[in-house]
Amino acid sequence: MYQFINTIFIGITSGAIYSLMAIALVLVWRSTRVVNFAQAGMALLSTYIGYEFIQRFHSFWLALFLAMVAGAGIGALVDSIFMRTLFRRVAHGPIAGVAPIIATLGLLGLIRASLGLAVGNSDVSIRPPVSNVGYTISGHTLAFSPLKLVIVSAAVFLMIALSILFSKTNIGLSLRASAFSPEIARLAGVRVDRVRTLGWAIAGAAGAAAGMLQTPSGTGALSPDSLDFSLLLVFGFIAAVIGGLESLIGAVLGGVLLGLVLAFVLTYMSGSLVFITAFVLLIIVLLVRPQGIIGMNRGRRA
């Protein structure tokens, strides 16, 4: 019984982190039709910046906020300098469709390699800002600690805040219109280029939050070749696809579903099946329900 409950807790917590990454991927996809593989690199860089702020200010929360600001800045820079130039240069021709995606892969490698040069390959560590010791109920320790509660709350808070931003504000309307139909948005007076950069910036902040929250909840270790960040990208991507790649709520549901499935496989079957399960889930969703679990049939347009 406790094992079952703990598995659910583990699934929800890891799912919340995948969700944050999925939100970041969905934001960039929605505003520019690019699958941003560099998101893992951007999150890693932001987390390193967050680590530096922790050393300076001795406050995880301040550092989390500043890392998200830095992540937003990195996202905005990547789009306005790198992606915008790329779109201009390869607007037509045989590789126009894949060039941006390959470019984000290249950028991912570049960020990681540069970080490796800058900080060396030794680990640093981020300590949990609140206890990561599980709550105890009648002698049983749960796999749910104050830190995990913070992580889940942060993911839910970000999802709600971003959903409100998207659906209730003028900025959100600009973001949606630019994603669905850049030409009509332009004709209506929306500065589509700036709006896209804003989409990248918000994604950068969400990715930074994922990195900053993930690190202390795992081993606490942070290194430029961190496997955790590669997994974050892969699982975040799978979560986004499960959610339909278009929807923020879908991204969160996809993340939690993936987290739960993987947690149950890990607990009740075998740790070596986790990866296979994740990719099998991805393939099943693509084959059976390519529009994602919450199904916006007409939402998926190239």
Added chain:
Amino acid sequence: MSLEVREVSVHHGPIRAINKISFDVQAGELVAMIGSNGAGKTSLLRALSGLNRSAEGSARWNGFELLHTKPEILVRHGVSHVSEGKSVIPELTVEDNLNLGALWRRDQSQAHRTRQSLLDHFPRLAERMKQSADTLSGGERQMLAICRAMMSQPELLLLDEPSLGLAPLIVAQIFETIRDLTTTMGLTVILVEQNAMSALKVADQGIVLNLGSIAAIGSAQSLIADPKVRAAYLGY
């Protein structure tokens, strides 16, 4: 207040769609631009609205150069364009499609008043504010697209084939609406149309394009009366 078009050329690669066209439009006029498929009507309109920025020549609205200016900037200078075909965003609600046209405006209370007066004119849209634009009929979509452009409070409105794919009765309604807006709002309108007769009937002036050049220009009545224009474009 006028639009001065001088020696405008538009190329699509090696193909010349518009060849050194010049004409004037006086403020407050409704100008029908007609011509057969491939005459260059849409090419000219896309050059005027900044969607095609490779055009040569000059087109000034009240002295402001339109060519090579981005559409989102043109909107801020009183020039709005309703493009051909998909002119609303089907994924958004009617309300969002409308509001989109006024997002850039600093004075949102002014935008609110504009919206209210448009909705008074178009009660069918008012009833459907929360529906997705996808659910509208073809005619309603076109009305919505025009209203979205009106939300930007344009002085010069460029309309590309608003009659496309619509039943004759609806086309007549839309053209009446355009006529009405031109007169009551003091708009200047360039209406690009295949549907030559219906367009000329509501227009003040007419321009006939053929193979990228002006084949005839003059008052709408004189064009309707012109035997050559009748034979070539009005079908009788």
